[in-house]
Amino acid sequence: MLVSLTVGKVDAGVAVLLTEDKRLIEFPSILLPPSITSGSIVDITVAQNFDAEQKSQAAFESLQSQILNTYGLRAPATPELRLRNATQSTIVLEWDPVQLATTTLRSLALYRNGQKAGNIPRPMDMLSTKISGLQMNTEYSFYMILRTSGGTYTSNTLTVKTHDMSNLTGIRVTPGVLPPQLRESLETAVERIGAKIVDSPRIDTTHFVCTEGRGKDWERANEMNIPVVRPEWIEGCEREGKIIGVRGYYLDANPKHRQIGSNPSLSGPAAMASPASQQAMAASQAELPVRQQQQQQQQPPDPKSPDRESTVSGEPGPEVNEPPSPPPKDEGEGHHSQEPEAGSHDDGDESENEGPEVAPPRVANDARPEATSQEVEESSDEEEPVSTDGARKSRESQEDPRDKGGEMEDVDL
The missing domain is CATH 3.40.50.10190 (BRCT domain)
Known part of the structure; x- marks a missing residue:
């Protein structure tokens, strides 16, 4: 189709063309010959290009198919919640990797008994979570909500009951x-x-x-x-x-x-x-x-006590020497039968002077008291003589037992 148009005005890359019936058409001046001016007549041929139309339609259909295969066939997968382990106070849940398809992840949240328990940190890497501080032998319900740029997806509801004290299978x-x-x-x-x-x-x-x-x-x-x-x-x-x-x-x-x-x-x-x-x-x-x-050990060892197993409180160690115990009173009377060796008057004075000086150190350095105790035991086996001296008996009854002990020790001096 051939059309003759008159150039009316050329301005800033746009030319105004006039048809025979005085209609105005704005036409790009770059498509016109460079020598045209106002009043020039140009012939424009217009024809439909069928080959170009077919190619364009084929390209458009290919793009539509690509969009459908990329965004229309795959969608984000709904999370599936599973129980991994349960004890008396903890529950471990797990799920499959999150499938987002072509969408963008917004959040992955866990809900317990209908209330939000919290968001899962790093949801693309974390595939399990542990809930602690639960009540023993109590039933709980859990589900997850996945929010993406392509929609919101809710997982299945999982009902779990914690163990009682006698259930050891969760260990x-x-x-x-x-x-x-x-x-x-x-x-x-x-x-x-x-x-x-x-x-x-x-x-x-x-x-x-x-x-x-x-x-x-x-x-x-x-x-x-x-x-x-x-x-x-x-x-x-x-x-x-x-x-x-x-x-x-x-x-x-x-x-x-x-x-x-x-x-x-x-x-x-x-x-x-x-x-x-x-x-x-x-x-x-x-x-x-x-x-x-x-x-x-119930009691720590005591390095200062050489004999810890003794049940007597205050028992001295083996290095402590004790003085011999004084003999009974009646044995003292038997001792006075040996008057030819020591007089009664001298014995009394000697017992009064040396009685207080008897001490463990002296006994430890002197072996004579041990021999004296043996002589006293031998004298105790003999028959006790009858003493008729009343003054001597009265003096002996007034003596201190500690003095008698000293007298018994010094009997064979």
């Missing part, structure tokens, strides 16, 4: 440094109570069992705040038939703080410790540090 034990025999007995005891052993510390590990605090697993357990206990804790749970506290079973704990009880349901032969277990426990006790062995 997950990670063994650390243990003797071979003790490790075998630990695995057997864990199997008997229905618990499980995991190779390395993880989110559902409830206790780390070892006899020595060293190794990478021990360090990781401390970082994760997992209780580190001795193997006796498992046997304590089995013995009492319920989960017990870990205070007395730490590596440096006092064994007196341990709970002691009995499980009636485990009173049969199966509940008795095997000989291998007893040997392993003995080997474990031999490896305890010196500090723990001192804590197990």
Whole structure:
């Protein structure tokens, strides 16, 4: 189709063309010959390009298919919540990796009993969470809400009930440094109570069992705040038939703080410790540090007392020498029968002067009192003579017993 147009005005890249019926058409001046001016007549041919239309339509349909395959066929996956482990006060939940398709993540939140418990940190990397501080033997409901730029998706509702005290199936034990025999007995005891052993510390590990605090697993357990206990804790749970506290079973704990009880349901032969277990426990006790062995003693050793086992309070040591005990009074009367060796008057004066001077140091340096005591015993066996001297008897009745002791010691001077 050929059309003749008259150039009316050329201004700033736009030319005004006039048709034969006096209609104005704005036309880009760059498409006109450069020599045109106002009043020039130009012929413009207009035709439909079918080949170009087909190509354009094919390109548009290809783009539509690409958009449909990219954004229309895949959508964010709805989270599926599962129970990984449950104990008396904790619950561990897990889920599959978050599938966002082409959307952008806004948040991933966990709800407990219809109320928001909190957002999951790093939802693209975290695939599990642990809820602590729950009530024992109580039912809880959980679900998750995934918010993305392409919509909001709610997971399934999971109902979980915490365990009671006698349910030990939720215990997950990670063994650390243990003797071979003790490790075998630990695995057997864990199997008997229905618990499980995991190779390395993880989110559902409830206790780390070892006899020595060293190794990478021990360090990781401390970082994760997992209780580190001795193997006796498992046997304590089995013995009492319920989960017990870990205070007395730490590596440096006092064994007196341990709970002691009995499980009636485990009173049969199966509940008795095997000989291998007893040997392993003995080997474990031999490896305890010196500090723990001192804590197990009820009373610390006293280096100042050479004889701690004596039950007599205030008993002196073997290096202390005591003076011989004074003989009975009647033996003193028998002593006066030996008047040819020492006079009665001199004996009395001598006993009064030397009685107070008898002391343990003097007895320790002088061996004569021991011989004197033997002579006194021999004289006591003899027949006591009858004394008719009333003055002598009255003087002897007024003497102090301590003076008599001194007199008996100096009898053969």
